[in-house]
Amino acid sequence: MxxxxxxxxxxxxxxxxxxxxxxxxxxxxxxxxxxxxxxxxxxxxxxxxxxxxxxxxxxxxxxxxxxxxxxxxxxxxxxxxxxxxxxxxxxxxxxxxxxxxxxxxxxxxxxxxxxxxxxxxxxxxxxxxxxxxxxxxxxxxxxxxxxxxxxxxxxxxxxxxxxxxxxxxxxxxxxxxxxxxxxxxxxxxxxxxxxxxxxxxxxxxxxxxxxxxxxxxxxxxxxxxxxxxxxxxxxxxxxxxxxxxxxxxxxxxAVARFIGSPPINLIEGESDGAGGVRIDGARLPIAQGVAGGTRVTVGIRPEALHPAPPRHDGPVLRARLKRAENLGAEWLLHAILPDSAGTAVVARITAAEHEAAQRAGLIGEELALAVSASGMHLFGADGARIAVRRLAGAA
Ligand SMILES: Nc1ncnc2c1ncn2[C@@H]1O[C@H](COP(=O)(O)OP(=O)(O)OP(=O)(O)O)[C@@H](O)[C@H]1O
Ligand SMILES: [Mg+2]
The missing domain is CATH 3.40.50.300 (P-loop containing nucleotide triphosphate hydrolases)
Incomplete structure (x- = not known):
């Protein structure tokens, strides 16, 4: 050959x-x-x-x-x-x-x-x-x-x-x-x-x-x-x-939506003009340089959401658990965000993390989802990517 x-x-x-x-x-x-x-x-x-x-x-x-x-x-x-x-x-x-x-x-x-x-x-x-x-x-x-x-x-x-x-x-x-x-x-x-x-x-x-x-x-x-x-x-x-x-x-x-399984979580938000995006009562410090009042879509990969410990100091979304799906090595937590018009989100965590979070009582009907910066994406109203600047502390 x-x-x-x-x-x-x-x-x-x-x-x-x-x-x-x-x-x-x-x-x-x-x-x-x-x-x-x-x-x-x-x-x-x-x-x-x-x-x-x-x-x-x-x-x-x-x-x-x-x-x-x-x-x-x-x-x-x-x-x-x-x-x-x-x-x-x-x-x-x-x-x-x-x-x-x-x-x-x-x-x-x-x-x-x-x-x-x-x-x-x-x-x-x-x-x-x-x-x-x-x-x-x-x-x-x-x-x-x-x-x-x-x-x-x-x-x-x-x-x-x-x-x-x-x-x-x-x-x-x-x-x-x-x-x-x-x-x-x-x-x-x-x-x-x-x-x-x-x-x-x-x-x-x-x-x-x-x-x-x-x-x-x-x-x-x-x-x-x-x-x-x-x-x-x-x-x-x-x-x-x-x-x-x-x-x-x-x-x-469109690319973010098509690639990834389960698909990327999409949450509507608005830039606060001071480097943050307001979604769901939370503030994500990812919109440096975006004019205040700009409508944006925040994309969060399922693996960037984790059950948050009580005094977590990064951004956290308040969620209501609908279903926990056991895939063996991983769990999918299907939840909705009550403060964000019931937007559905999926968190994907390892079985070990699920077990630890269960034991710590972090996964109930109500749970807090910590957002890690590495899995976050920001898109403008035209669908184009907005460069995300990660701030110190937004791990
Ligand atoms: N010979 C043909 N005559 C008329 N329309 C056609 C012809 N071949 C393809 N099309 C149309 O052109 C478009 C593109 O078709 P194509 O087969 O390239 O799509 P595809 O991306 O391969 O889709 P799929 O994933 O369903 O195979 C479709 O809207 C299809 O209906
Ligand atoms: Mg084809």
């Missing part, structure tokens, strides 16, 4: 626009995907992810803009001339062929003439047996990589979902693409298998060293596998960055 030290090919998109009829589905996409990276396009249903991937593959033509792979424009090239491989949500395996036959097909199409592939006539070709031996050796190598070497004689109907998924990956891998494109390849698998295949795909990416462009609407998939994530909404890229960039420094309220 091609290794990254050879210099994997990146993908550069500039000014990509696409409409279907009167509907603009891609609204000027600029994206430089580096050679060898695992980039995920994530976003809500209908935001244009698949359309963008199909434009890279050449299965769809953009109305404007350019696509380059490995520094060369490919806009004028047919899909099979672009050296990319695409794996879809529906694996589209040939049901009448064995696993070996399915994986071998792209190589047979490439290396055998039409006559050499026709039933009856093909046996007349003197070179066919040699070419097929070479193809089967490559098929076996790819199948070993994917741990489906023992399944080569089965048909798709005799495989599990995860095994079928690996056959589809194998069929894409034998072509030794410069770029691997995947559109929700795990969405037909059950939850446990999806988690397992996530790490397999990440390992496969590391081993092949080629560029992966991966589409999903599942933010957990995006966060766990990718070197960088492009979060899309309505045909635009809202933010491009590493998973931690998006989680720790969301550029807009």
């Amino acid at each position: 091609r290794k990254s030290e050879e210099g994997a090919d990146g993908v550069a998109l500039a000014g990509i626009v696409k409409s279907f009829g009167a509907t603009r589905v891609l609204d000027g996409i600029d994206l430089a995907i580096e050679g060898g990276e695992f980039l995920t396009l994530v976003g809500p249903s209908g935001c244009g992810k698949s359309t963008l991937l199909r434009i890279i593959a050449g299965l769809e033509t953009a109305d404007g803009g350019t696509v380059a792979i490995g520094g060369r424009r490919v806009d004028h090239l047919r899909p099979d001339e672009r050296d990319v491989a695409m794996v879809f949500q529906s694996y589209a395996l040939y049901p009448h062929m064995t696993v070996a036959g399915n994986i071998a097909t792209p190589l047979e199409l490439r290396r055998l003439t039409l006559a050499e592939r026709l039933p009856l006539v093909r046996h007349l070709s003197p070179r066919r047996p040699r070419v097929m031996r070479g193809i089967m050796a490559e098929v076996r190598a790819v199948a070993e990589t994917l741990q489906i070497g023992h399944l080569l004689d089965r048909r798709p109907a005799q495989l599990s979902g995860g095994q079928r998924q690996r056959v589809a990956l194998g069929r894409a891998m034998v072509r030794r693409p410069r770029v691997f494109l995947m559109d929700e390849p795990l969405s037909n698998l059950d939850a446990a298998l999806r988690v397992h295949m996530r790490s397999e795909l990440a390992e496969l990416h590391a081993r092949l060293g080629i560029t992966f462009v991966y589409v999903t609407h599942d933010q957990v998939e995006a966060m766990t596998m990718s070197s960088r994530v492009a979060l899309m909404d309505r045909g635009r890229i809202l933010q491009l960055g590493t998973p931690s960039d998006l989680y720790d420094h969301p550029a807009t309220l």
Whole structure:
């Protein structure tokens, strides 16, 4: 397999626009995907992810803009001339062929003439047996990589979902693409298998060293596998960055809302003009330089809320506990803020912290939630992030 030290090919998109009829589905996409990276396009249903991937593959033509792979424009090239491989949500395996036959097909199409592939006539070709031996050796190598070497004689109907998924990956891998494109390849698998295949795909990416462009609407998939994530909404890229960039420094309220599970807590407030935000009778010292009376939204990650001891000297929210959910290693405390129009919030704490807080009598029907500064974000009325300045003492 091609290794990254050879210099994997990146993908550069500039000014990509696409409409279907009167509907603009891609609204000027600029994206430089580096050679060898695992980039995920994530976003809500209908935001244009698949359309963008199909434009890279050449299965769809953009109305404007350019696509380059490995520094060369490919806009004028047919899909099979672009050296990319695409794996879809529906694996589209040939049901009448064995696993070996399915994986071998792209190589047979490439290396055998039409006559050499026709039933009856093909046996007349003197070179066919040699070419097929070479193809089967490559098929076996790819199948070993994917741990489906023992399944080569089965048909798709005799495989599990995860095994079928690996056959589809194998069929894409034998072509030794410069770029691997995947559109929700795990969405037909059950939850446990999806988690397992996530790490397999990440390992496969590391081993092949080629560029992966991966589409999903599942933010957990995006966060766990990718070197960088492009979060899309309505045909635009809202933010491009590493998973931690998006989680720790969301550029807009929309990004903050989309990334994170359970989702970020959002509380409406108002700047007091003296470096604080008033929410829920509490004052959060996070709005340095924001004019008094400015409406803001405070975003607090669930892990930044903790049951507060009685004389806690940082900011505290008064809450009413609705439900405590035991996740094993963690607890989710579902509460509402009575002073803040009953805004619902979730605190996420470790099992050990939960036990200690229980013992100290901190978790009752009423509880105080301490807010740690590191998980707080501030957004203006336009949804843009306001730089948060942390003051000493607001730990
Ligand atoms: N061939 C087509 N003709 C008309 N409209 C289309 C076509 N393909 C896609 N669309 C529309 O373009 C928009 C973007 O579709 P796309 O498939 O790219 O979304 P997506 O982000 O992949 O969504 P999902 O997560 O549901 O797969 C949608 O509103 C869709 O209805
Ligand atoms: Mg799609």
